[in-house]
Structures are given as structure tokens and as C-alpha cells.
Amino acid sequence: MxxxxxxxxxxxxxxxxxxxxxxxxxxxxxxxxxxxxxxxxxxxxxxxxxxxxxxxxxxxxxxxxxxxxxxxxxxxxxxxxxxxxxxxxxxxxSYNSYKSPCTCKKSAFFILITNYISIDSPLTCGTCNRTVPLYRLPVYHDYGYMPILSWETNYISCDSLQMNCKVGERWALNQMQEIKSQLSGQGLEICKTIEKLTSIPTYYYLHNYRKLKGDQLVVPCPGCNKKWSLKEQLHNLYDFKCDRCKIVSTISPNT
Ligand SMILES: [Zn+2]
Ligand SMILES: [Zn+2]
Missing domain, CATH: 3.30.70.100 (Alpha-Beta Plaits)
Known part of the structure; x- marks a missing residue:
């Protein structure tokens, strides 16, 4: 930065x-x-x-x-x-090798994702996996992007509870993992609006969705119940992607 x-x-x-x-x-x-x-x-x-x-x-x-x-x-x-x-x-x-944000002419898709230590934009480009400055989007609401940033603050609050372990850890984890949680609901709504504004498909990141059972990725997409595991990991990060429900996720290291 x-x-x-x-x-x-x-x-x-x-x-x-x-x-x-x-x-x-x-x-x-x-x-x-x-x-x-x-x-x-x-x-x-x-x-x-x-x-x-x-x-x-x-x-x-x-x-x-x-x-x-x-x-x-x-x-x-x-x-x-x-x-x-x-x-x-x-x-x-902030450091010498700092990479500039996304410079793609047109991103294939966006992902809404953040974490407890991130101060990047909560929107990344699905093509180059770099952060997308919010001011490049059309105005989201009231001249700016506050609803996106308030989801970001909520997500960071949940992730902080989860990282700190002692208070509300399970509750916070569910907010981040479950597609029907209030946090996910807020995030999915934002993705829909960004997609409407930009005509670029916008995916929501569900935290470390599910796990390996033996060598099998057994859990289907929590939205449509269909297969959503990727043959190859995307950007060395994402293991799941559902194009119907517009969600992505990773395999939890905690089985
Ligand atoms: Zn890009
Ligand atoms: Zn799905």
C-alpha cells in the first residue's frame, strides 16, 4: 500500500x-x-x-x-x-514488492472477501486475484460505498471473535460459514448489487467451507446442493465455486 x-x-x-x-x-x-x-x-x-x-x-x-x-x-x-x-x-x-491493485480491462468476475487483518478493498478480481479499489465501481449508495464497508466491518468483527477464541467463537464461525447467516445474507446482497451495477458476476466467499472426508470432497454446495468442488484450485486458494449460487470457498484445515 x-x-x-x-x-x-x-x-x-x-x-x-x-x-x-x-x-x-x-x-x-x-x-x-x-x-x-x-x-x-x-x-x-x-x-x-x-x-x-x-x-x-x-x-x-x-x-x-x-x-x-x-x-x-x-x-x-x-x-x-x-x-x-x-x-x-x-x-x-508499505513494502517494496507491493503489487498494484487489479489492472484488468474487464474482470471475468469479482469476489467479496476480507479477513481480520486485511485493510485491502473487500473486493478482489477473479481474473488476477488482486484487490479492486472501490472507487472504480459505479457509486453504490449515497455517493459512496458505506454498505460494503459496513459488511466488511461486520466480517472483520466475526473473524476477530473467531481468532480470539474465548468469546462467541462458534457463533462467529457460523456467521462466516453458513450461507443462511445474517453476515452471509448481507454479503450476498452486496454481491448482487455490485453485479447489477457492473454487469460483472460477483461471488461471495464463504469461510473455509467444508472438509475432506478421506480423500473425497463430500459436501455439496450449501446453496443448491450440487457439486461445487473445483478440479484445480483457483488462485492457489479457492477449492469450491458454484456458478449458480455465486459463492466460493476453501477447504478448512481443521477437519
Ligand atoms: Zn484483475
Ligand atoms: Zn450452488
């Missing part, structure tokens, strides 16, 4: 605490427009300057052309309060 620096010089007598709140709102709008990743950017005041260091998927993710109505409105508000303009600078990359 790229680490960007967004900063502004405070040239007015505004309360810095009020301003940091407004800046925080701007950052949450950047997230909603799909331009920044995660909710973990550093934000601080130094002298008469506010600085924030968000993650982005592309070097130019913060380009004005990707701004939505809310980002533009809040940018103006912050600039008016400070009596100066926002400044943008790319600080660096």
Missing part, C-alpha cells in the same frame, strides 16, 4: 481540537468514497499544522477525480476554517 500525507497549515484562530474533529470527519468521508483503507491512519498536530497519514491502494487514490460529494464538501469546510489549502504528498510504500 501507499502511505499518503494529507496536511493543512492552520492560518486562522480556530480551536485546534475543533479542527481535528473536522479533519477526522474528512478522513471518514475519504474511507466512504473508497479512497483510503482501514480506519487506522495516524493523525496529529504539530505546531500550526494538522497531518494525517492514511493508507491508499494506488499512488493517486486521493486524486480529486475520485472525490465524492461529501469529500469535496468537507474539504471546503476544513480549508475555510483553516484559511488555507490541503496539501498532499506520497510518503512511501
Amino acid at each position: 501507499y502511505i499518503q500525507e494529507i496536511s493543512i497549515d492552520i492560518k486562522s484562530k480556530v480551536s485546534k481540537d475543533e479542527l481535528i474533529g473536522e479533519f477526522h470527519t474528512l478522513m471518514s468521508f475519504y474511507r466512504g468514497s473508497g479512497q483510503t483503507q482501514g480506519k487506522i491512519e495516524s493523525q496529529y498536530i504539530t505546531g500550526n499544522k494538522i497531518v494525517c497519514l492514511p493508507y491508499t491502494l494506488e499512488k493517486n487514490s486521493l486524486a480529486r477525480k475520485y472525490n465524492n460529494f461529501y469529500v469535496n464538501k468537507q474539504t471546503k469546510k476544513v480549508e475555510d476554517i483553516c484559511k488555507s489549502s490541503l496539501l498532499f504528498r506520497t510518503v512511501g510504500r
Whole structure:
């Protein structure tokens, strides 16, 4: 990922605490427009300057052309309060071999998938298996992508419970594994909407679906009850794919 620096010089007598709140709102709008990743950017005041260091998927993710109505409105508000303009600078990359997001002209399909440590986009390209910045999609809802990001937060919450083991582990695992869970229902609905908006088939990832019994993949698709095991693993990851139900999954290592 790229680490960007967004900063502004405070040239007015505004309360810095009020301003940091407004800046925080701007950052949450950047997230909603799909331009920044995660909710973990550093934000601080130094002298008469506010600085924030968000993650982005592309070097130019913060380009004005990707701004939505809310980002533009809040940018103006912050600039008016400070009596100066926002400044943008790319600080660096998270690691040297960082691969850029999907660059396919047209993806064969998309997959909605995330996990408890991911700050990538929750949408990956089925052709190249790289992440797809949300701002490349048509607007999903209210100028941005918040419903997709709230599914992502729900999924990450369940995956965190599952990883931590002590509280709600079984419940969380069921939310991620069962096609009829509330979490899967929310995710499948999002897949349908993305498919409608883009005309690209969009699959939902069901967590580590089912297991080997001896050498056989015995469990059929939980949606249509038909065979869904793949002859060859897809992207060294997926073992199951049902084109009717638009779901993919992997074999659980815990038999
Ligand atoms: Zn791609
Ligand atoms: Zn199926």
C-alpha cells in the first residue's frame, strides 16, 4: 500500500481540537468514497499544522477525480476554517514488492472477501486475484460505498471473535460459514448489487467451507446442493465455486 500525507497549515484562530474533529470527519468521508483503507491512519498536530497519514491502494487514490460529494464538501469546510489549502504528498510504500491493485480491462468476475487483518478493498478480481479499489465501481449508495464497508466491518468483527477464541467463537464461525447467516445474507446482497451495477458476476466467499472426508470432497454446495468442488484450485486458494449460487470457498484445515 501507499502511505499518503494529507496536511493543512492552520492560518486562522480556530480551536485546534475543533479542527481535528473536522479533519477526522474528512478522513471518514475519504474511507466512504473508497479512497483510503482501514480506519487506522495516524493523525496529529504539530505546531500550526494538522497531518494525517492514511493508507491508499494506488499512488493517486486521493486524486480529486475520485472525490465524492461529501469529500469535496468537507474539504471546503476544513480549508475555510483553516484559511488555507490541503496539501498532499506520497510518503512511501508499505513494502517494496507491493503489487498494484487489479489492472484488468474487464474482470471475468469479482469476489467479496476480507479477513481480520486485511485493510485491502473487500473486493478482489477473479481474473488476477488482486484487490479492486472501490472507487472504480459505479457509486453504490449515497455517493459512496458505506454498505460494503459496513459488511466488511461486520466480517472483520466475526473473524476477530473467531481468532480470539474465548468469546462467541462458534457463533462467529457460523456467521462466516453458513450461507443462511445474517453476515452471509448481507454479503450476498452486496454481491448482487455490485453485479447489477457492473454487469460483472460477483461471488461471495464463504469461510473455509467444508472438509475432506478421506480423500473425497463430500459436501455439496450449501446453496443448491450440487457439486461445487473445483478440479484445480483457483488462485492457489479457492477449492469450491458454484456458478449458480455465486459463492466460493476453501477447504478448512481443521477437519
Ligand atoms: Zn484483475
Ligand atoms: Zn450452488
